[in-house]
Structure formats: structure tokens, C-alpha cells
Amino acid sequence: MSGKSEPRSGPVIGHVHLKIADLDRAIAFYRLLGFEVTQRHGAQAAFMGADGYHHHIGLNTWESAGAGPAPSGHTGLYHLAVLYPDRVALAQALNRVVQAGVQLDGAADHGVSEALYFRDPDGNGVEIYRDRHPDEWPRDADGQLSMHNARLDVAALLDLAQSD
16 A cells, blocks of 8 residues: 555556545545545545555545446446555454445455455445465466465454454
């Protein structure tokens, strides 16, 4: 989640800006994931960041105040993904989400990462995940990356959050 500058050789996605129906509700939800308000524009918009970054998430009601989620089967955002620095931080975020009563849509071990999926209050897909070190990534006999979609032990992650 860090916004700190690191040398990169290619582009990265800097932030996501979401149309939402209720600003206070959206702020409360994204706080569960570890983001804090860095700037607010009344009841219409807010910017949220982590680790001192100006914003990773922009929220606005300019065109969507009081609106419902976009209909299923249409184009739009599939999900946004929030990367945590390690398994403990992911477990803690998961615990906050579950304690808030958010329903999980899925959980997967992709070999390269562990990921959990759910929806924000406006119906936007959200993934929270942690990457494994590249030395741990699964590879086939030719050395090519071999990602998979295996069951993730959610209970073990929640136990990790409780023990920390």
C-alpha cells in the first residue's frame, strides 16, 4: 500500500477513483482496509491514502450520490486490488473486514499470492492480497510461471490475526 517512491523501470497504477453513493459510508469501509482520509471536499469527495501517501483512493459522489450499484453484466471495474506488505498485515485487514460483517465472495491461493475478494458498499469488487517472494513462485519444468487457483485457508489467516 505504500506510495513511497521506489525506482521502477515501467509504469504502475497510482490510484483508483470511484463513483460512490454515500461518502461517509465509503470512507468507513476503506478505513477497514487501512486507508485514512488525506483530504475531504465536503460531502462530495474525499481522498484516502496509506503510509503518508497523498491518495491511493479517490471517492466522489459528483455523478452518483444516492445511486445504486452498476448493473451486473455491464462493463466497468471488475475489482481494485490492495496489496499488503506481508501475511500478518493481510490477516489483520481480513479480520477487520470480517468483524465489520462484510461477506467474502471468494479466497484463493494463486501460488504467487494469497487473495481475498468481496464488495464495497457500492458494489465495487475489492481484492486484498499479499505477494509471495518471487523465489517462492511456482514454476513449471521450463521455468515458466505456473500460477494456479487453489483453496486459501481463510480460518488460518484469521487465526494469524488473532495471535498477533
